[in-house]
Amino acid sequence: MTSTTLDRAPARKAPPGSPGGPRRRLGRGEARWGVLLALPAILGFAIFTIGPMVASLIFSLTDWQIGGDPQFIGVGNYVEMAGDPLFWKSLGVTTYYTLAAVPLTLFVGFVVALLVNQSFRGQSLWRTVYYLPTLVPAVASAVLWIWIFNPDFGLFNTILRSVGLPTSNWLYSESTAIPSLVIMATWGFGNAMVIFLAGLQGVPGQLYEAVALDGGGAWAKFRHVTWPFMTPVIFYNLVTGVIGTFQVFNQAYVMTEGGPNNATLFYIYYLYTKAFTDSEMGYASALAWVLFLIVMVVTVVLFRNARSWVFYEMGDAR
Amino acid sequence: MTGSPNLSRRDVLKIGGGLAATVGIGGSLAACSGGNEFEYMFWGSTGEQDAIEAMLSSFQDTQEQLTIKPVYTPADYDTKLNALVASGNVPDLGYVQPAMAYRLAEQGKLLDLAPYFDEYPSLGQRLPGSYFYWDEGKCLGTQGANETVITFYNRAAFAETGAQPPPASAAEAWDWDTYVENAYLLTADQSGRRPDEAGFDPAQVARFGTLASMWSGAWYGLLLSAGVDVVDSSGTRTMLDSPEAIDMFQKLIDLMYEHRVAPSPSQLGNNAPSMAVQLASGRLGMAVDGQWALLDVSQAGFDFGVGVLPSLGTPKTTAMGGPTAIFADTEYVEQALELYAFQSDPDQVDLFSSGLWMPLEEKYYTDPEAIASWTDNDAHPPEYKTAVIDYTLENSQTYFTQKLRNIEEIDRLITATTERIQTGEEDVATVMGELAAQLNDGMLQGVYPSAPQ
Numbered sequence: 001m002t003s004t005t006l007d008r009a010p011a012r013k014a015p016p017g018s019p020g021g022p023r024r025r026l027g028r029g030e031a032r033w034g035v036l037l038a039l040p041a042i043l044g045f046a047i048f049t050i051g052p053m054v055a056s057l058i059f060s061l062t063d064w065q066i067g068g069d070p071q072f073i074g075v076g077n078y079v080e081m082a083g084d085p086l087f088w089k090s091l092g093v094t095t096y097y098t099l100a101a102v103p104l105t106l107f108v109g110f111v112v113a114l115l116v117n118q119s120f121r122g123q124s125l126w127r128t129v130y131y132l133p134t135l136v137p138a139v140a141s142a143v144l145w146i147w148i149f150n151p152d153f154g155l156f157n158t159i160l161r162s163v164g165l166p167t168s169n170w171l172y173s174e175s176t177a178i179p180s181l182v183i184m185a186t187w188g189f190g191n192a193m194v195i196f197l198a199g200l201q202g203v204p205g206q207l208y209e210a211v212a213l214d215g216g217g218a219w220a221k222f223r224h225v226t227w228p229f230m231t232p233v234i235f236y237n238l239v240t241g242v243i244g245t246f247q248v249f250n251q252a253y254v255m256t257e258g259g260p261n262n263a264t265l266f267y268i269y270y271l272y273t274k275a276f277t278d279s280e281m282g283y284a285s286a287l288a289w290v291l292f293l294i295v296m297v298v299t300v301v302l303f304r305n306a307r308s309w310v311f312y313e314m315g316d317a318r
Numbered sequence: 319m320t321g322s323p324n325l326s327r328r329d330v331l332k333i334g335g336g337l338a339a340t341v342g343i344g345g346s347l348a349a350c351s352g353g354n355e356f357e358y359m360f361w362g363s364t365g366e367q368d369a370i371e372a373m374l375s376s377f378q379d380t381q382e383q384l385t386i387k388p389v390y391t392p393a394d395y396d397t398k399l400n401a402l403v404a405s406g407n408v409p410d411l412g413y414v415q416p417a418m419a420y421r422l423a424e425q426g427k428l429l430d431l432a433p434y435f436d437e438y439p440s441l442g443q444r445l446p447g448s449y450f451y452w453d454e455g456k457c458l459g460t461q462g463a464n465e466t467v468i469t470f471y472n473r474a475a476f477a478e479t480g481a482q483p484p485p486a487s488a489a490e491a492w493d494w495d496t497y498v499e500n501a502y503l504l505t506a507d508q509s510g511r512r513p514d515e516a517g518f519d520p521a522q523v524a525r526f527g528t529l530a531s532m533w534s535g536a537w538y539g540l541l542l543s544a545g546v547d548v549v550d551s552s553g554t555r556t557m558l559d560s561p562e563a564i565d566m567f568q569k570l571i572d573l574m575y576e577h578r579v580a581p582s583p584s585q586l587g588n589n590a591p592s593m594a595v596q597l598a599s600g601r602l603g604m605a606v607d608g609q610w611a612l613l614d615v616s617q618a619g620f621d622f623g624v625g626v627l628p629s630l631g632t633p634k635t636t637a638m639g640g641p642t643a644i645f646a647d648t649e650y651v652e653q654a655l656e657l658y659a660f661q662s663d664p665d666q667v668d669l670f671s672s673g674l675w676m677p678l679e680e681k682y683y684t685d686p687e688a689i690a691s692w693t694d695n696d697a698h699p700p701e702y703k704t705a706v707i708d709y710t711l712e713n714s715q716t717y718f719t720q721k722l723r724n725i726e727e728i729d730r731l732i733t734a735t736t737e738r739i740q741t742g743e744e745d746v747a748t749v750m751g752e753l754a755a756q757l758n759d760g761m762l763q764g765v766y767p768s769a770p771q
Contacts, residue, residue, distance in 0.1 A: 067403045067425040151584035161521075172584040173741065260737040276397040278726050279421060281404075 060286035066279040077286035087287070089262050090270035091294075097178055097266065098245040101185040106237055109192030110230075116193070117200045127197070134190035142254040145184045146171070171256055174263040181251050181264065192237045199233030200226070228311040235310045239302055246295050267291055356650055358657070359389040359399070359412030365613070367392070369669045370661075377660050384653055403427060410648040411657060413462060416719060417726045419450060419641045420766060423458040429644040429651065431658075432457040440659045444678040447716035450641045451767045461639025463662065463675035466710045467539050468635065469625040470615055471604035472597045475525065479503045484604060484625025486701035488633035488713045491543075494569055497628035501527030501579035504603030513578040520578045523585075529593070529605040530573040530580035532736040534729070535636055535717060536606050539627050541566050542634035548718045548732075553765035558732075559747075559754035566630060567739055568746045575742040583740050594618045608638075609706060612673030616697040624705045626713075635709055638717035664692040673697035676710065683711045723763040731756055 035042075060077055064070035081087045116127045136144070148155040149170035157167040170180040207225045216224070252258050252269035271291070275284035360370050367390050378386045389409055391398050396415055402408050403422065414422065422428050432455055435442030441460070448461040469484045476483050481503035485491055492500070502514055504527035511518045531537070534548075541548070544562040549555065557563060573580040594614035596602040606627060615622050627635055642661070644654040662678050664670035670677055670692040681688045693702055719725050735753040739746050 065421060065425075066400045067422055067427050152581075152586070169584045169741075174738075259734065260741070261734045273730075276394075276400055279400055279418065 056285040056288055059282050060289050062282045064280075064282035066281050070282065073282075077283045078290070080283065081286060081290065086262065086265065086270055090265045090267045093178065093263065093265050094246055094248065094267040097181065097185075097248060098242060100179070100182040101245050102238065102241040104182060104186045105189045105192055105241060106234065108186055109189035109237070110196050110234070112189065113193045113196035113200055114226075117197060127194075130193055131190035134188050138250045139254055141184075141188075142250060145187075146255055149180055171264075172260060174261050177256060177260065177263040181255075184251065185245070185248075192241070195237055196230065196233055199230050203229040229313070231310040232312060235302075235306050239299060242298055242302065243295055246291065246298075354383055355385050355387050356648075356653060356657075357387050357389050357409035357411075359391060359409040361391055361393075361395045361413055363392075365672075366669060366674065369667055369672075369674075373661055373667045374657075376666055377657055380656075381653065384650060386657075406647075408645045408647060410650060411644050411654050412642065413640055414643050416450065416641055419458055419643055420452050420723075422643070423450075423452040423456070427646055428458045429646045429648070429654070430456045431459055431644065431655075434655055438655055438659050440663070440679055441655070443680060444662075445637070445680060445683075445711075447637050447714070448639060448678050450720065454767050459641045459643045459658070460662075460678055462642040463639050463669070464678050464710070465638050465676060466609050466635050466706060466714055467535060467606060467627065467638075468609055468706055468709070469604055469606055469627055470593065470597060470611060471623050471625065472600060472602070473621040473623050475504055475600060475603040476500075479506075479603075481527075481603070483623055484628075486623075486625050486705040488626050488629075488709050491626045491629040491633040494628055494630060497528075498573070498577055498579065501573065501603070502577065503527070505579040518578070523578075523581070525600055525603060526581050527579035527603045528573065529586075529602065529607075530570045530740075531606060532570065532583075532740045534719070534732055534736070535608065535638060537566065537570060538717060539635040539714075540570075540630060542636075542715055543627070543632055544630035545632065549722065549762055549765070553722060554758075554762045556754050556757040556762060558757070559750045562630070564747045564750050567736075567750065569630075571739060571742055571746060574740075582742065597622065609676060610674050612697060613669075616673050623699055624702060626705055626709050633709075633713050635714045636717050637710060637714035638720065671695050671697065676706075680711075683707050721765045723766060724761060728757065728761055731761065 059070065061072060061074060062070035063073045063076065112130055116123060116130065133141070151157050151167060151169050151172060154170070156170065160167050168176050168180075171177050203226060208221050211221045211225060247268050248266050249268040249272065252264050252266045253272070256264040258265040258269055258273075267287070268291070271284050271287040274280050274287060358370075358374055360366075362370065367388075371388050371390075374386045374388050378384075389412070395413070396418060399408075399412070399414065399418065408427065414428075419428065423430075431441060432451075435457075444460050445464060448464060450458045450460065452458055471484055473483065475481075481500040482496075484500075502512055504525060505513050506524050507519045508522040508524050509517070509519070510524075513520075538548070541563055544566050546557040546560050546562045548558060550557060574582045590596070591599070591601075592614060593602070593605045593607050593611055595618065597605060597615060598618035598620040604625075612624070626633060642658065644651070644658060648654050660666055664677050664682065667675070669675045677683075677692060679688075682692060683689070689703065689707060692698075693707070719729060722728060731753065735749055738744050739749050
């Protein structure tokens with residue numbers, strides 16, 4: 001191993017408290033090994049992500065039905081989209097789902113994380129029980145919920161009927177189809193809960209003691225310690241949740257086929273039908289790019305907004 | 319980092335290049351490993367898979383140079399086929415959905431079979447409605463098998479309630495009132511009350527008289543019997559907002575919500591047991607469904623019968639089937655044509671005698687010996703000849719989805735519309751008017767020159 005890099009680069013002063021002392025540049029051989037070992041991931045990203053993205057951007061500017069020759073039409077697909085009622089419908093349906101499912105899942109996940117963060121007998125068991133639903137395969141989960149939502153013999157209506165409450169048509173009514181799927185999504189709060197739990201365990205215990213010494217109760221501890229320390233975790237779950245729900249697909253594909261009357265025509269499901277049922281790959285690519293832009297804008301807005309409410313222990317950590 | 323080899327830029331490039339070459343060569347070897355391979359791509363149940371593979375195995379015995387490879391694709395068939403088309407790696411022969419078949423034919427991806435009809439008479443003498451012409455004189459193929467829509471019923475339920483079994487010939491087809499009357503007799507709640515008796519509990523129905531399927535294949539025959547079609551002869555204006563069509567849809571809705579002799583979609587649920595299971599268990603008295611259900615019904619272990627559909631004027635039913643096509647890129651045109659004829663021969667495929675499929679050649683509907691070759695078995699009840707074979711030959715019309723251009727968009731809109739009216743909460747005339755406005759606003763783009771009737 002050579003010592004060239006250390007010779008060339010002046011040692012920088014390490015920031016106080018940073019581990020490892022003076023940083024040094026990697027040796028050339030190390031750098032090449034690093035690149036080589038990272039190559040599968042780099043190649044995978046380039047071939048399976050960047051490549052298709054570039055291709056789809058080009059396709060989105062063409063009128064291309066699979067099997068035919070692509071015709072360059074500029075922004076024709078994007079103009080067509082503006083007048084496509086199903087595009088707006090799918091966007092509306094997806095936004096509605098996102099606005100309902102993400103906050104509800106985060107709220108339930110957070111509350112349950114607070115509960116299972118307490119010391120009590122069977123704590124591990126309850127943590128496992130709450131996390132289990134996220135381990136159920138998506139299709140199996142969908143089939144289970146189809147039964148739960150069945151208006152005639154499903155679990156929910158059977159319970160409602162037994163206590164004399166009015167029943168619902170759940171997935172079979174335009175007005176209740178999305179709320180039903182939101183309930184189903186909330187059932188899978190386990191992922192968010194686990195991340196919240198990890199965050200809760202990182203909250204310094206001495207701060208709670210300080211609040212207690214100052215005469216603060218449980219609410220003061222939550223308001224002035226737990227909440228600020230958890231905001232980065234909430235923010236993380238919020239961003240990943242929003243991105244995830246904008247791409248919701250399985251429920252429409254397995255459970256509703258976008259119905260009734262397009263009430264669950266999620267954006268990605270619509271994109272999928274345009275691409276693989278109608279074979280309109282050009283238009284479907286344009287739909288994909290519009291979704292990408294929407295998600296990007298929403299994410300940027302969330303990040304901008306985060307500055308006002310997300311607390312980082314190290315101020316510049318974001 | 320002592321001890322680690324110091325790689326030069328050239329070494330990195332060599333290793334990277336080697337990796338890429340390995341991947342590339344491996345892929346090429348995988349792609350080339352077929353030799354004289356002939357791919358047959360199809361979907362279907364596992365039972366259909368077994369039958370098709372047995373048929374292909376029989377055909378393989380006639381081939382010395384060719385290896386027949388079944389490509390069974392039970393799910394996401396269109397997605398896979400689209401991907402294969404996009405990558406230029408299509409099968410030699412396969413099932414194709416009608417809309418995709420027309421598109422691929424127009425793009426030159428499918429073989430025109432019309433020039434071969436004289437050379438292969440079994441291709442040229444099929445039911446007229448089974449052909450798919452994408453242009454004048456240009457035929458991409460025929461249905462892989464024929465199907466029609468009929469009434470299935472549980473004989474015990476009829477005997478027990480005193481209802482009259484559905485007629486087995488078109489000439490005796492029930493009018494709508496008779497159909498509803500018999501459905502009333504069959505329907506009973508958990509206490510044995512009928513819908514027209516006091517105290518009937520619609521939430522606790524033990525047996526429904528019939529099904530009110532809103533699938534277009536199920537109501538198309540009824541619509542035709544009322545003297546109207548989905549579109550006019552030009553294929554550019556819909557007739558679904560005509561008084562006859564509105565009346566037909568209203569009658570179906572009334573079965574569920576007024577007469578209460580058929581389950582609503584919410585009562586049925588989208589994971590309901592199959593029609594065969596519901597008939598066998600006595601949950602249903604009768605049901606309108608595709609002939610293909612005969613396979614399951616005949617194996618469900620109950621005494622069943624088949625009959626013609628009720629009629630709103632002139633008895634009519636629907637004939638249908640997905641096309642099978644030969645891909646234009648095949649190197650084995652002669653073998654593909656032989657297999658094309660072979661696959662629809664009831665002597666080679668037991669799916670005809672088991673009840674799943676109906677043959678395509680006319681002789682299997684007219685020649686007693688040929689008819690017996692596929693119906694003389696336990697799966698086909700005695701009344702099958704008049705209730706299905708004669709009914710198909712004389713009273714069927716090809717399913718509109720096999721003829722209309724732009725059918726994917728049209729079908730999506732019709733499905734969404736029927737989902738609205740089947741809730742029983744919206745006015746049928748208003749909804750059908752809205753549907754017609756959208757269909758007539760450029761969505762209907764005419765018909766293919768397919769299927770002379």
